[in-house]
Structures are given as structure tokens and as C-alpha cells.
Amino acid sequence: MTDLIQLLINGLAIGSVYALAAIGFVIVYSATGVVNFAAGQFVMFGTFAGVAMLLNAQLPWPVGYGAALLAMALFGALFFAVLYLPLRASPVVTIIIGTVAIGITMQNAALLAFGSWPFRLPSPVEGVNLTIAGATISAHAVAVVIVTALMVALLWLLFFRTSLGIGMRAVAQDIKAARLMGLKVNRLLALSWVLAALLAGIAGLMLGPMWFADTSMGDPIALKAFAATIIGGFGSLPGAIIGALFVGLSEVLGASYVSSAYKDLISFGIMILFLLLRPQGVFGERIQDRG
Amino acid sequence: MSIRIPLLVGAVILIAGLILSMLLTDYHLRLLNLAAISAIAVIGLNFAFGYAGLISLGHAAFVGAGAYGVALLTTLFVWSPWLALPAAVAGTAVLAMLIGVPLLRLKGHYLALATLGFNVSFSIVAANWIDATGGTNGISRIPELQIAGHALTDERSYLWFALLVLAASAAVAALIHGSRHGRAMIAVRDDETASSMTGIDVPRVKLAAFVLSSVYAAVAGALFAFHMRFISPEDFGYAHSITYLAMLVVGGEGSIVGAILGALLVTFLPEWLRFLGSAYLAFFGLFVLAILIFLPSGLAGIRRPRSFRRHELIKWPALVAASKEARP
Numbered sequence: 001m002t003d004l005i006q007l008l009i010n011g012l013a014i015g016s017v018y019a020l021a022a023i024g025f026v027i028v029y030s031a032t033g034v035v036n037f038a039a040g041q042f043v044m045f046g047t048f049a050g051v052a053m054l055l056n057a058q059l060p061w062p063v064g065y066g067a068a069l070l071a072m073a074l075f076g077a078l079f080f081a082v083l084y085l086p087l088r089a090s091p092v093v094t095i096i097i098g099t100v101a102i103g104i105t106m107q108n109a110a111l112l113a114f115g116s117w118p119f120r121l122p123s124p125v126e127g128v129n130l131t132i133a134g135a136t137i138s139a140h141a142v143a144v145v146i147v148t149a150l151m152v153a154l155l156w157l158l159f160f161r162t163s164l165g166i167g168m169r170a171v172a173q174d175i176k177a178a179r180l181m182g183l184k185v186n187r188l189l190a191l192s193w194v195l196a197a198l199l200a201g202i203a204g205l206m207l208g209p210m211w212f213a214d215t216s217m218g219d220p221i222a223l224k225a226f227a228a229t230i231i232g233g234f235g236s237l238p239g240a241i242i243g244a245l246f247v248g249l250s251e252v253l254g255a256s257y258v259s260s261a262y263k264d265l266i267s268f269g270i271m272i273l274f275l276l277l278r279p280q281g282v283f284g285e286r287i288q289d290r291g
Numbered sequence: 292m293s294i295r296i297p298l299l300v301g302a303v304i305l306i307a308g309l310i311l312s313m314l315l316t317d318y319h320l321r322l323l324n325l326a327a328i329s330a331i332a333v334i335g336l337n338f339a340f341g342y343a344g345l346i347s348l349g350h351a352a353f354v355g356a357g358a359y360g361v362a363l364l365t366t367l368f369v370w371s372p373w374l375a376l377p378a379a380v381a382g383t384a385v386l387a388m389l390i391g392v393p394l395l396r397l398k399g400h401y402l403a404l405a406t407l408g409f410n411v412s413f414s415i416v417a418a419n420w421i422d423a424t425g426g427t428n429g430i431s432r433i434p435e436l437q438i439a440g441h442a443l444t445d446e447r448s449y450l451w452f453a454l455l456v457l458a459a460s461a462a463v464a465a466l467i468h469g470s471r472h473g474r475a476m477i478a479v480r481d482d483e484t485a486s487s488m489t490g491i492d493v494p495r496v497k498l499a500a501f502v503l504s505s506v507y508a509a510v511a512g513a514l515f516a517f518h519m520r521f522i523s524p525e526d527f528g529y530a531h532s533i534t535y536l537a538m539l540v541v542g543g544e545g546s547i548v549g550a551i552l553g554a555l556l557v558t559f560l561p562e563w564l565r566f567l568g569s570a571y572l573a574f575f576g577l578f579v580l581a582i583l584i585f586l587p588s589g590l591a592g593i594r595r596p597r598s599f600r601r602h603e604l605i606k607w608p609a610l611v612a613a614s615k616e617a618r619p
Contacts, residue, residue: 035400086584092399093346097540098583100533105576112570219530223411226404234401261419268408268415275405276393 005135007252013141014210015248016148017043020203022225022232022240023155024196030172030235031192032084034095038103040222042197046072046204047213048110051119061124069201076197080190103218110215121208144206151202152241159237168192223264224251227271233281242282246270297465300547301458308454312447320446322558327453328514330554331460333538334547335507338464340536341545342473343500344480346399349390349406350535352413353505355527356383357512362430362522363423372436372517380509387505388498395497410529417524429523436517449518456514457551460507464547467503476500477545541582543589552590 025039036042049068053059059067079102087098128139159165170178171188179185203221211217228247232239247267255263274281311323332354339345360379364370370378394405417424424430436443436452443449467473475496478486487493516522534557542553560578564571586592 035403083580090583090587093340093403093536093544094540094583094587096346096400096403097533097537098580101537101576101579101583103576105573105580108570108573108576112573223407226407230401230404262415265412265415268412272394272405272408272412275397275401275408279397279401 002133002135003256005133006137007256008249009132009135009137009141009145011249011252012245013144013248014252015245016144017203017207017210018221018224018228018248019148019241019244020151020199020206021221022228022244023152023237024199024203025225026229026235026237026240027192027199028196029229031168032088032189033092034084034099035092036196037096037099037222038079038106038218039196039200039225040218040220041103041106042072042075042200042218043204043207043221044110044215044218045075045106045197046201047121047208047217048114048119048204048215049201050121050205050208051114051213054121055119061122065205068205069198072197072201072204073194076194077190079197080193084189084193103222107215107218114215116215118212118214119208121205121213123209126209140206140209144210147202147206151199155237164188164191220264224248224267227267229281230271231267231274231281233283236281236283239281239283296469297462300465301462304458304461304551305454308450308457312450312454317446319562320450322562324446324450324453324518325515326555326558327450327457328511328518329535329538329558330551331457331514332508332511333535333542333550333554334460334464335504335511336535336539337504337544337547337550338467338476338500338507339504340539341550342468342476342480343497345395345497345501346403346536347406347501347504348403348529348532348536349410349413350504350508351527351529351531352410353383353387353508354512354515354531354535355413355417355522355524356386356505357509358516358522358527359417359424359430359512360509361513361516362433365434366430366432367423372434376510376513379513380506383509383512384502384506387502391498391501395494395501407529407532410527410532414524414528417527424524427524429521431521433516433520433522435520443517453514453518456510460510461547461551464507468547472496472499537579539589541579541589543591546589546591549589549591556590 021039021043024042025036028034028036028039046068049071050064053064053068053071054061057064057067083095083098083102087095090098123140123143125139125143130137130139130142157165159169167178167183168188168191170181170183171185172192175185178188207217207221224247225244228243229235229240230243231246232241232243250266250270251263254266258266308323308327312320315323332350336347336350339347339350357379360382361372361375364375364378365372390409394402394409397405418427420426436449438452441448443452475486475491476499478489478491479493479496479500483493486496512527515526519526538553538557539550540553541556542551543549560575561571564574567574582589
């Protein structure tokens, strides 16, 4: 029983990180129609922004986290200008290959800057453990779940309670109509990239203390985020969260109860099953003809 | 379409390859071998993606299926390589059919992610099913190919063989492209509804393109296994699927010459960029991005006038021709 509680919390924590990556992926996809294959590298950049600020520059953690997130926001804007603007009229595949190409550049730029030796990013609650029903749980895992819940609540407020967020939803629904209504479409599209980069940055900063920070950590995260969005329903934010928690739990529970070698096969097998039997996912995509 | 163009394509590949094989060093011959093998796989991917418009991110898994097929049959069951090759290719085609029937109902990025999931699953199984695949240690001691008692062990003679296969593959692909089957694939890519209205069986054409692409992939995989004589799961990861797709897009999708040019360029680029040292891959990504932005129809599109690019060139004639032939 205590084992199960530990596994559940760890699964939820890792699932929360996937959820933030998946939410960023979905925000960009619904606003711009771009399937961002560099989504995992965004998270990796987030972790290494943390390494640069906290370990290399030795900043205290509130300043370091702020600086890392500022760098991520700027990077999101840069990505918008360098990749999205020139390629926005191209076919889907060209954009997919474009994001893959940028992903390769990002990973190898990080490799050049930081080397292949893994880093250990500290947590603000380093070494603190909690005891819940006899199970020992790291405070960091609990903090990750809480921060993610907080981010989801903030996103909900942004999208449903502010004119900025409502404008972003309008752009996601119909760019032409949004432009005719006088919305500054390009600015809102850029904002969705910035938001995705920020969420990936937060995911990366929280993931750093759980895994070793390694420049090749991006691809596995991207694959999990893809599986999460397919399972939850492509383009659906609640779907991305549910799917990501499911992927995180199945990874941790599968590794412990089934087989650690085949743990990833569980999420991908279920992803393929969803694609075949229910391509709209748990929550479904509004525009039905995409499947 | 006449038989002339396929013969011309094949002859140019052979002559250019023969001249090169006399001039280059062993190391460059090795790269040329790898480029020729990749080119066969990319010509195959061109059926699925370039003609039928199916975004496959699982092509490397089919290359792997061909490679593991011949490796297992020749090492574990001690078959002759010449018997193992067609058996592995046929097995891969059956696998592609089994995968394709359910997966090809998906479109666009759904298909891309599903085939990606297939490739990742293939890698996981290849790395963990140790009894059959040797796990991450791979399979070594794959026998060499022999032609009339002459073993293809050195790079030069293997290159001649690989070029022969490449020339034949390209010629067959050009024949299919010119036939009504090729036009049906292109019609399906451009407009599924319109092509089904003209009597084209859309799911069947898609499956045919997918299986055909896997057959080319399996031939490339088998050639890879006999060339390296050692294979391991990392040779067939999804990153390689992306490389094949990048080769095709850089060369120019929908073009056989483009597929070969793309395979050559992407294989030799690391050599030419060696002066960049470890920054090479970071530059490579930017290079591919620059090609996507500035040469949207790839290297093969350079010679075409701007007004004739890509879809305009193929779309209407293909549909009209397909509609004429589909009439009873």
C-alpha cells in the first residue's frame, strides 16, 4: 500500500510535467495549426536555462527561475519569427520537418554549450520529504503537482476571463474572422508561442531535479507529450492534462508492476489503440473531419 | 509513358557511379554505398509520401524489418543470403500490410504520429527481445553476399552491386510513376474525394503505395545488413525515419531524381561540413530549414520554372488522366 501511494504520487508528478509540455504543444497547435516536433527540446531548453541560471550563474532560486523563464519567453518569440512566419503558408509536412530541423539545432546547440555530461539541477525544496499514510514522498514531487494545478488554473483564467485569452481563442477558431474583428492576429499568434515556451520552461525547471539534466532528454518527453495529446484528444486542453497524467501513471506503475524495459510500449500501444478505435481521443477535437 | 526515361535514369546512375567508383578512396566509397542504400529507401518513401501524400515517420522500422529479416535468416537459420533477401522483403511487405490496413485510415499529422509510435515500438522490441534480436548488442557475423563465387567484401565491388540495385529500383519507380497506378497515387494525394469519384479505390491505392514503400525499405535494409554485416536497434530508430523524410524533402518530394540527390546530399553533408567540428549537427538543422524556406520544391525543383512548381505541375493532368482510365 505504501509502495502504491509513492508510485501514484511519482506518476502524478511526472505526468504533471508531461501535462505542461502537452498543454504548450496543444496551445500552439490550436492557434497556429503547427504540430511542433521540437516540443521536447523546448522542455530541455527549460531545464538547461535553469542549469545556466542556478548552477553556472549561481543566482538565488527566485531570481534564477525568473531569469530562466524570461529567456524561454524570448526564445518562444524567436521561434515564432524564425520558423513560423517564414513557413506558415507551407504544407503540414514542410512545417513538421522544419520543427524537427530546429529541434536538431536546439539539441546540438545545447550539447555544444553544456557538454554531454549530465547536470543535477537542485530543487528549492531539496532533500525535504513528507510522510503520507506511512509512505515517504519527496516534497518536490508534491510541489510539482501543486504548481501544475496552479498553472492550469491560471491558464483557465487567462483563456476564459481576460480579453487577451478570449482573443487568443478567437484566433485559434478562425484567423480571418478574428482579423476582421480588429484583433492583432500576429501578436496573438506570437503570444501563443511565447506561452508554449513558458510552459515548457516551467516543465523543464521542475523536471530537472527529478531526472538528470541531459541534452538528449527532449525526444522522450516529446513522444510522451504526443501520446498524451492523442489519448486525451488532439487540440483539447483538458484532454492533454488527462492524457499526460495517464501516460505518467502508466509509465511509473508499468515500470514497477509489468516490466521496466517495456514500460514505454504501454503508453505507445494505448496511443495507437486510441488512434485506431477513437481517434478523437477522450475529449475529442471540435473539428471532426481531421481524423 | 515510354520506356526511355526509366532506362535513361538507370543508365545515368550506373555510368556516374562507375566513374566515381574509380576515382574515390575507400572511405568515400563507403559513404557512397550508404548513400546508395539510403537512396533506395528514400525512393520507396517517395511512393508513400511524394506520390500518395502519406506522412510516414515509421520508414526506418521497415528498413529495420528487412535488415533484421536477412540477419536472422542467415545467422540463426543459416539460409543462403540470396534466399533470405526475397523472404525478408516479402515478410516486410506482409508486416506493412498488417500495419497499413488499420493505420492508413488516419490522415495528416495523426498518421505521422501513429507511424512514429510504430517506429518507437519497433525500436523498443528490437532492443529488448534479446533471444531473437540480440538486444542492444545487435546481430553480428552476417555473411557477405557472393556473386558467381566472388564475395562482395570490398567497398568498390559492393558499390557496383548497390548501384545496380539502385538503378533497377529507380527505373521500376519511374515506370510505376508513369503508369496509371502512379497517377492514381498522385490523384489520391491531390484530392481524395475527386479521385474516389473517378472510380479510384482510395484505400487500396494508399495501401499499395504504403506496401510498395516498405518493399523498397526492406531491400535497402537487407543491403545495409549485408554491407555493414552488423546491425543494432539504433540503426533503425525513428530519428532515421526523420532523416529519410528530410532527404526526400531536401531533394524534392514527388521526384525520383530528387530522392537520390537528397540521399546523396544528406549523407555527404557531414563530410563537407567537417570544418565545423562538433557544431556540424546544429548547422545541419539550420541548413534543412533554409532549404525548406528558400527552395520549397527541394533540389529537384531548381531546374523547373517557378510557375510550374510542384502541385501545379502534376495536379490537373494526373486527375484528368486517372479519370479517363478509370472509366469502364
